[in-house]
Amino acid sequence: MTHRRKIHRIVLLTPLSLLALATAACDPETEPLDVEVDSADEAVARGDITDAGRPGLVRHDELFADLADPPPAPPSIDEGASDEFSIEEDDEGDAIYGGTTVPACGWASTVELGGSCTGTLVHPQVVIYAAHCGASYSKIYFGENYKSAAKSVTPQWCKVYPGGQPGNGNDFAVCKLSQAVNDVPIVPILMGCETSNLQPGKQVTLVGFGNADNGPYGIKRQVTTTINGFNGDEISIGGNGKDTCQGDSGGPAFIKLADGTWRVFGITSYGGACGTGGMYSMMHKGIQWFEQQTALDLTPCHDANGTWNPGPGCYNFQTNPGSVNDTWSGGCNAGAPSGAYSQTCGSPYSGNPNPPPPPPPDNGAPCTGCTEYSGSLSGPGDADQHPNGSYYQSTTSGAHEGYLVGPAGTDYDLYLYKWNGSAWALVAKAETASTNETIKYNGTAGYYAWLVESYSGSGAYKVWIKKPN
Known part of the structure; x- marks a missing residue:
């Protein structure tokens, strides 16, 4: 049984020719794109959006119809670091003020903001940082070294809290x-x-890309220290040689709870001489403003006023985010997730269960030679491109196979696109009123991209992809 499609805003990553579109979207001298914008986007467009760039919005059925030819070979989604900021390599490899560099994928949600500050990914679409860092950011970098970032993303916009x-x-x-x-x-x-849990003497971990006592800006470092106390709505942390420094501004402070899982609470704000401790704003104090600006739920276990109200996303939090023992290509998902619904402030979520997708068949995949990818969608209209936000080139004709397993109680759909020389053309789709979808498409050589989209519901999914041999 098929269902009528809604019109959603989908951004499909294309070959290098898309870079011209992305540049235009961020260039204040470029004419705006002729696109359909809903009322929420109009409100954002009229708001305090900075030169970090405005989104290019296109309809699902007219994806990049006017783009130029693709390149001979596709680029990686993970762009290198900007050449606009130059740093040295960290020869020593150890120490923020009293701390250490992080392992691969350690504190993966801690990001670098393009040459001056640190931030924290608190939602797949949201980075929180400090107002005094400003709002002129065109790239946000993931990884352990700003100079050789693991991946980068572009913000739609960045805003600072008024005053x-x-x-x-x-x-x-x-x-x-x-x-x-x-x-x-x-x-x-x-x-x-x-x-x-925010009590004097409690241990916390500070993370950032800032200057260190024996290393340059741009290397992600961590230091474990303690809470000193409070001054109004600010919290004092560190000292005795264990501290953040210039460039760590906006970065996170983390604390471990009694159930073994971690939370982020602090925003590095200011301090005296590096090593003597500093002052931090607290995220929960600004959560209503953060959610109002982004129109997203950033607290899966609570309401914005702090009331315990767990949803299906109040689940499976990490117990070891600082030492993940994984790779960026592997998704940085090995940080010892708890595998349980949280009950830190009350009873755990008891609605319709929304655990990870069921395991694949006994052979480990629904087809021989498939490659597994995973992701999570936030709700109707949200979509992910695969493989891993990119596309692939098939040099021969043959069968393209896709197998989608979504979370229980949702309706996720699966699409296959092919680059036809001037646009991404939809060549196959699976839109049943089901959480699982399958596509088998016999196609000629060329560039292909898969799209997983939520028609209803949210949560984690897995998709297996196979291209012609």
Whole structure:
């Protein structure tokens, strides 16, 4: 049984010719695209959007119809770091003020903001950082070394809290990303009764890309220290040689809860001499503004006022985000997830279960030679491109196979696109009123991309893809 499609806003990553479109979307001197914009986007467009760039919006049925020819070979989605900021390599490899560099995928949600500040991915589409860092960011970088980033994303916009500044506990800023980052584990924001853990003497971990006592800016480092106390809406952390420094501004402070899972609570704001401790704004104090600006739920276990109200996303939080023992190509998802629904402030979620997708058949995949990918969709209209946000080239004719397994109680759909020389053309689709979809398409050589889209519901999914041999 098929169902009538809604018109959603989908951004499909194309060959290099798309870069011209992306540049135009961020260039204040370029004429705006002639696209359909809904009322929410119009409100954003009229708001305090900075030169971090405005989104290019296109309809599902007219994806990049006017693009130029693709290149001989597709680029990687993970772009290199900007050449606009130059740093040295960290020869020593150890120490922020009293701390250490992180292993691969350690504190994966800690990001670099393009040459000056640090931030935290708190939702697949949202980065929180500090108001005093400003809002002029065109790229956000993931990885352990800003100079050789594991991947980068472009913000739709970045905003600072009106009047936000160091000293008032409202050093708040936020970026909404143009593309959801679904392959980086999120450490949830400390909320509600969980904030009672913020007590003097409690151990916390600070993370950032800033200057160190024996290394340059641009290397992700961590340091474990303690809470000193409070000054109004600010929290004092560190000292005795264990501290953040210039360039760590906007970065996170993490704390471990009694159930073994971690939360993020702090935004690095200001301090004295590096090593003597500093002051931090607290994310939960600004959550209503963050959610109002992004129009997204950033607290899966609580309401914005701190009331315990767990949803299906209040589940499976990491117990070891600082030492993940994984690779970026592997999704950085090995950080010892708890595998349980959280009950830090009350009873766990008890509605319709929304666990990870059921396991594949006994042979490990639904087809021989398939490659498995995973992601999570936030709700109707949200979509992911595969493989891993990119596309692939098939040099021969043959069967393209896709197998989608979505979370229980949802309706996810599967699409296959082919680059026809001037646009991405939809060549196959599976739109049954089901959580699982299958496509088998016999196609000629060329560039192909898969799209997983939510018609209804949200949560994690898996998709297996096979291209002609």
